[in-house]
Amino acid sequence: MGRYLVRRLLQSLLLLVLVSMIAFAILHLAPGGPLAQFVATGNLGQEDVARLMAQYGLDRPVPVQYLEWAGNLLRGDWGSSYRDQLPVLTKIGIHIVPTLEIMVASTLLAMFLGGMIGILGAVRRYSFFDHLATVGAMVALSIPTFWFGLAVIYVFSVNLGWLPAGSRETIGDGSFVDRLHHLVAPCIVLALVSTAVWSRYMRSSMLDVVNQDYIRTAKSKGVPAMRILLHHALRNALLPMITITGLHVSTLLSGALVTETVFTWPGMGRLFLDSVSNRDYPVVMGMLMFTACMVLLGSLLADLLYSAADPRIKGAST
Amino acid sequence: MSAVHTASIDSPPQTFAERYPALRRFLRHRVALLGLAVVLFMTIFSFAGPWLIPFNETDTDIRARLMGPFVGPHIFGTDPLGRDILARLMYAGRISLSIGFAATALSVVVGVLVGLVAGFYRGAIGASLMRFVDAMLCFPTIFLLLAVAALIEPSVTSIVVLIALASWMEVARVVEGQIRSLRERDFTLAAESLGASDSRIMFRELLPNAVAPIVVAATLNIAHAILAEAYISFLGFGIQPPTPSWGNMLENAQSYLTNAPWLAIVPGLAITLTVTSFNFIGDGLRDALDAKLDR
């Protein structure tokens, strides 16, 4: 297990370096470079631009700039926003919690709902429910998240008035219940894609497991059906789901951005969108790196969890 | 020694359907056929439709603004500027579908090239290419799209390139995996021993055998590309008005949600229908072609 851990960490570090290079390259693709915000106003002359470039160190060779930038990242200096001069990491720190709220809540919902649908579909294979679930999952993956969000707002907010149309809390009332109330709609909307993914993979995982010899053995021992399902089958079927969840972080982050836009949720997605609109490059860059790190971390954690959960791997690398 | 009784050899296949078992399997996949029908309909609808209706997408008629669907002569109603929604939907369909197809074509070309080279040469070249692919995949799609979109002048061409940039990786992965396994097969070794050049082996021997998963990946890619365009146009960084796309129609519809919901329903429905259909086709292709691979 130790050796596996080290190997995985090294892989992740390599990817991290590559990610940083790509992010840096993207920034330097900007027409006008990182000073585009200033150049766009058109007030600056050539000497001013040259002076600014020297000031920001933008006239040095690119690899040098990259190394300095990367070095800063490691030191915790992710730059400051062009708009309000706040450190990028601080801004991210402020906005990350609301995003994590909807990400975690929707994942839990998706696991539960998607898991149930997947298991039922596998157990009642080719039944009407199964076909409905398969088609439903396909449609759910094709619906634009923001459209679904608008639909939820229209039905539950505008028409029924059950749920608030946006924001994280009502002004003046920041109680837990109020926050929960505001969480419902964005959570449901973000969970749409995750539920579809979970139900499809859960179904195929369960089908794989249910046809295994050891399930036949359990049945021949006289084990009750429910116990076979939960204790024997599910325990095996959940293993690949760990990996799936790890790979799903990227999709979840994208969905969170869109959901936050529709529900004016004050999370990282909103911050990113605003920064892009304002050409606030340090924040954009920092967030690109940060989200890529989140994806890498998610994948790493999933792999570690998997190797801890599957006895065949746990013992293998020691 | 007694004679062994063997079954008779099947007579060679005669009909068209017998000669292309994959096609036959696909045709049996009712849902995929439905998807194909819908896609064809949407394509014809978008490209030929405008000749069939009396309205233009740019004709504004302030008096008839925000009319509901099925009320007057405008089947799907009108938008805040009095433009016919149905017409806009068709023109927007042209843009969105074209972007979807073009972006996919581009991403498939790039992805296949990268995957071919990485799978064929393996070793350091293959590993570094695939690590690069992995690194690109670490960026959440929308974040990547927006970050680059902010840097460029949005036009149909640039959006196509942008979406292709964010979707070639999956194709590359699929191709690399296929090529890597095909690389070990006897026919490859045979070609090598006959002195065939690298590029000849790659393009004449390996690539034709990898077509099936590429086709499946490409079909699913179209679905993703259409969605991607919708997302970035909705967020304001894609196709800019007045050019209509299904995505930016939805962006306009946001502020009129309470009093004119059909503005949002119609384009959203179009996107969902089209993307679902491509997904169904992709699934059907996967079932039809995968089975063939195993035989």
Next chain:
Amino acid sequence: MNLYEPIHTPVVQPGAQADQQADSILDVRDLNVTFRTAAGTVHAVRDVSFSVRRGETLALVGETSSGKSVTCLGLLGLTPPAPYCTITGSARVTARDGNAYELVGTPERVMRRVRGGVASVIFQEPMTSLNPVHTIGAQICESLRIHLGMNVRSATDRAADLLNQVGISDPKRRLTNYPHELSGGMRQRVMIAMAIACEPSLLIADEPTTALDVTIQAQILELLEKLQAETRMAMIYITHNLGTVAEIADRVMVMYAGRIVEQADVVELFTQPRHPYSRGLIHSVPRLHSNRARKTPLFAIPGNVPDPTGHPPGCTFGPRCGHFEPKRCDAAVPVLQHAQPGHLVRCVRWPEIEGAM
């Protein structure tokens, strides 16, 4: 019903009749198993009747699709549910406490009690028959706790005893092992331990040694014989390997295309096989000749097993039989006749097929 008692006390069956019947653990009458598939209806098992007595080993011999495995899976209800699979006929199994259970058409909750508690199965593939995410101790204890209601501590102790009984050393430590940490032979021993945990009166072994090395095969066979001697359980041993049959069986039943074609005491079957198929099988076993001059080509029964969805009229073995006689053999399916007491054969021409092997 607590079965955890030393098995030296004779079990009295309420309402016992003849001596033979009192000893009969399994009584199968006219068992039929039919599958509904996309290709058509498959009669996997037809009109199979047999009994197995306490302490006796019945070998079920045949090629693939002879119905030998399906017979036993069908007995325990391990086949797909209706409407994909229909089972008719009757099968009565007697437990150690004397209770008899009907196996065909019984509700699932009764079958659950029978499986593992009264009759157990061990399968062919030890590598995949154990759940990879649970320790073998947990899997053995599961049987004990379900059928005997034991608590964890006593179940663990008993599991260790069982591992000892099946010849696994250091049982206490082995209980915490996962299946992937054991070799194929050891996993099969664990399967056997699981099967006999609740002291069933009947053990069905479905080709338990086919997937193992020859040396391990011998060990497993020895183990099964030893356990049978200790526990006096009835055993059905399914195989296509005649060598193992000679070693372990008391009686043999040869199956072809879903029917019993011959049933006899093991010695008699090997010395005086009556049915052309059995004769063919026994003739096919390669022999080592010390005398080089006597080397003959290996014998194989000509032809192939018939397609399960379409059997030839009359005797299903007809097309492959060297003694086939038109109008006699294909007129109707032959019935089982007594060639000798205790020796049944399904062939109309058996008296004319003479000669020992």
